[in-house]
Amino acid sequence: MHIHELNPWRTLIALSAFIVILIIGFLTMPKPLISYEKTISESVNALVESDAYFYPWELEQVIAKETDTIVLFDLRNNFIFGQGHIPGAENLSASTLSREENIERMKELRDMGVTVVLYGDTQLDANGPSMLFRQVGFNNVKVLLGGYQYYLQHKDDLYSTVDDDGYMKGVARFDYAEMAAPKDGATLSNDQDAQPVQVQRRQKSNVAAGGC
């Protein structure tokens, strides 16, 4: 006779212990520091949100210390930060962003309802980190338009930049078609129809079984 048929209670005790250990294991699994709060399609739609951007003239109130709900983080490295930065900004080098204490600090600031403005030398430097933070649920993160370079050029009169659009990105600054129109002797012709673009797509199906 099998031992399990002789003593059913032992089986049950062993089984319960096994399940309890499994449950404890799942519950005490270390949670990742950050995880996605937005799906990919939500992230695509969120790119047009205008509240993700911080305008240069809004820096005036931060510099004058008139507000305590906005925090400036400088993403450049410590040495460059020491050479000059926006008054009131803290240094948070991009390379240290993934450290636990910095993530915890970001979480605290979010819970306090503080707006976090990231800036780098250019807007491009702050674009990636701010996108990531917004995707993992930090909706209080904004990018400084124009970056440090634009601030440096206009720091004596930031309010006048309301009328300027030098910090705006994504705008065509030239009449492309006219400027690049081929004159005589061009190797490339402008006739796009004559030369169809070679489009390549990834093969969806798996050809592994038959071999090619």
Added chain:
Amino acid sequence: MNKNYIILTILMLVLAVGTLFLTMKHEPKQIDPQELLQEIIQPTRYVSTDQVAKMIIQGDPSLMLVDVRSIYEYEEYTLPGAINVPLEELLVNDNLLYFGIPGKKVIFVSNDDIQADQMWVLTKRLGYGSTYVMKGGINCWMQTIIDPQRPAETAAATDFETYSFRKGAQMYFTGAGSEDAGSGQVNVQVQRRQKSNVAAGGC
């Protein structure tokens, strides 16, 4: 039949059905946020307009230019050989099939470089490699390739090499630009305020 075996079978069936419910989400495969953050802070994804011009002129078969602007801007003007995948239409139709082709270098292009960078972050999150961003965008392309700025006479020799390459590229893409005078002419020192160091490579 023994009671224990019945209980065990029922338990296993319950667990099996439970795993069915776990895989209901249809999110595409993605990389961890920590890994994505590590990739984002690397500056290795940026290529210059000179590098892109060189690849086009040489007919590099691994080049895949992706214009992330709207279809209207794309039809108005785009870089030679570029395909159009608007930023908002990343997940539409089969647009994702353009990425992940082995051996291809995907270079994202927009008016400046912000939208191209945004596209880069999204495709990186989806796990696609071999993707790059053209720094400065088409605005920079106009200033460096279509209408290159002559460096100041006091500039380094490499700036002049870059300039002669760009003049050649200008000739290739537009056919213009053969009016540069030969040596022996006195060059008038024209002082212009340099907004950005375009001649030295960047925008």
